[in-house]
Amino acid sequence: MIFVAGLLEVLFKALVLIGMASAVGGAVFCLVVLRPLESVALRRVESLKTSLMLIVCSSGLLAFAQGMVLLIEPWAFADETGRWPLTEFLTTQFARASLLHACMGLFLLATAIWLLKRPASRLGWAMMTVTLVPLMASGVWLVHAASHIDHAAQLMTVTVVHQFSASVWAGGVLHLAVLQRPMRNSLKGMCLWPAVVARFSLLAVFSIATLLVTALYLSLHYVRDWNGLIGTAYGAMAFTKASLLALVLGLGALNFFSVQRWIQRSDGNDVSKRAPALIEAEMYIAMVILLAAATLSSQPPAVDVLAERASPMEVLQVFSPKLPQLTPPPHQEMLAHAASSFDLLALPSTLDKIQSNFNHNICGLLLLIIGIFAMLARSGKLRFVRHWPLLFLLLALFILLVGEPAGWPFGTEGFWETLVIPEVLQHRLAALLVASLGLFEWRVRTRDLAHTRWCFAFPLLCLAGGALLLIGSHTALEVKSAFLNEVSHNAIGFLAVGMGVGRWLELRLTRPANRLPGLLWIACMVLVSFVLLFYREA
Incomplete structure (x- = not known):
């Protein structure tokens, strides 16, 4: 039960971060970007109401998800009689901070509802601004900094600034993405849109600069050195998060230069046509980054993991080319020696490792074939090749039938009863x-x-697949062999996000701007196939 609770806790923590980013970032977006645009007051009020409604929904999500985290913790530690240690849990610092965090989310929700009826009220906006302070402050008691003995005050202060700057950027991108379609579909909105993007671009530059500085400070304390970054689950997830942020910075830079052209030459063509697609892509990556941050908060910092660190050479070996395992082990013999799927602490046997290698390598081979056919389809010369997506059904069938060799349909364990196991659930969801x-x-x-x-x-x-891989942690016990298996999943998760963003931009942009994203997502799919093809159980 505790492993299921761990997966659910990461999921609800991610929803807390998404809700907080949208609520806090939305409040700052309204105050700094929308309200000062007095020259087009009618359209401004409509945009304000849209953003306020989004703040209402986000604050409600924050309060609900934080409440679920409060319930999951005592549920995970229920005794054999089913009694939850609720009284004891509510006396902890974590429970009190969680309760305050949820209450402040509800207070922000009430303030946003009040402002929906009175969008010009200065008192209402002042109340919303003041509410942000205890909302952000209460959240800092829920992260690693609160449990550190050394430099706790500095770490907590920097964490508040880090979370606030992340919320301003990610939440602002979300509100901008939601507003772009209704604004560009009206004449007044079209006039307002470039100014909104320009004001937010300046805000985003300051937010991301602050985000990077605080991230560097926190990394020096929680990761500390190169071995901590490369050889631990915390460091690997931090590296994945930084890589996703680099991808966002590239998209943001394109938008920033479009805004500069509009300011200097009144050329709003890029801002009106290309910026919306890039903003949407930024929004999706920002949501995945928040999911990665939730996973990061559930891992012990790299500085606290010394005995089970992997060396850089061991990590490099994970991604180095190897002969794939294209034949499975003897099935009956493997079943005879296989541990139960419910024994989450059991170490895999030699036959289990061979089976896992076979599963991953065959998936990689199938995905490589799909990638080759997808590339051939771009030429348009072979008409039948356009049916290449049907090859995904073959891959899905393989994952469903062979992904859990000890379970249904060829094993002894049932389909439904094993869905409570996080890893089995992930494999079933992957097939779907x-x-x-x-x-x-x-x-x-x-x-x-x-x-x-x-x-x-x-x-x-x-x-969604990339996010699923990033939030599903197999390294809760910080065993080095488990980490070496998991690090390839981080790489696949990152590349899956690249596939999604590339295909999204290929669909949303017009030619010739969509050609590069079209090649990018296929390249990411081929790279995923190589990671799977060279996979080896540690």
Whole structure:
């Protein structure tokens, strides 16, 4: 139960961070970006109400998710009689801070509802501004800094600034993405849109600069050295998070230069046509970064993990080319020696490792074939190749049938009873996700869904798959062998996000701007296939 609780806790912590980013970032977005635009007051009020409604929903999400975290903790430690240690838990610092955090989220929700009826009220905006202080301050008691003995005050202060700057940037991007379509669909909104993007770009530059400085400070305390960054689960996730942030900075730079052209030459073509797609891509990556941050908060800092660190050479060996395992072990012999899926602390046997290598390597081979056919389809010369997404169904079937060799259909453990095991659940969801990828993209390629919103199913499912890999931690016990297996999943998660963003931009941008993203997502898929093809159990 404690492992299921760990997965649920990461998920709800991620929802807390997303809710906080949208609520806090939305409040700052309204105060700094929308309210000062007095020259187009009518459109400004409509945009304000849209943002305020989003703040209401986000604050509610924050309070709900934080409340669920409060329930998960005592549920995980229930005794054999089913009694939850609720009274004892509520006396802890974590429980009190969580309760305060949820209450401040509800107070922000009430303030936003009040402002919906009185968007010009200075008192209401002052109340919202004041509410942000205890909301951010209460959240700092829920992170690593609160449990550190040395430099606790400095770490907590820097963490507040780090979370606030991240919320201002990520939440602002979310509000900008939500507002872009209604604003660009009206004449007054079209006039307001470049000014809104320009004001937010300046705010985003300061936010990201602060985010990077505070991230560097926290990394020096929690990771400290190169071995901590490369050889621990915390460091690897921090590196993945930094890589995603670098991807966002590239997209943000394109938007920033578009804004500069509008300011200097009154050329708003890029701001009106290209910026919306880039902002949407930024928003999706920002959400994945917040999911990675939630996973990071559930891992022990790298400085606290000394005995089970992997060396840089061991990590490099994970990604180095190897001969793939293309034949499975004897099935009956493997079942005879396999540990129960419910024994989450059992170490894999030699046959288990061979089976795992076979599963990953065959998946890599199938994905490589899919990538080759996807590249051939871009030429348009072979008409039958456009049906390449159907190959995903073969991959999904393989994951479903062979992903859990000790379980249904060829093992002794049932399908439904093993879904409570996080790793099994991940594999079942992966099979469903891959099958959905294939079916939706096939319908798009055959023109049935090409001009509908369903054409965006492929990139969104890729992003969901990447997020699923990043929040599903196999390294809760910080065993080095488990980390060496998990680090490849981090790489696949990052590349899956690259696939999603590339395909999204290919669909949203016009030619010739969409050609590079179109090549990018196929390249990411091929790289995923190589990671799987060279996979070896540690």
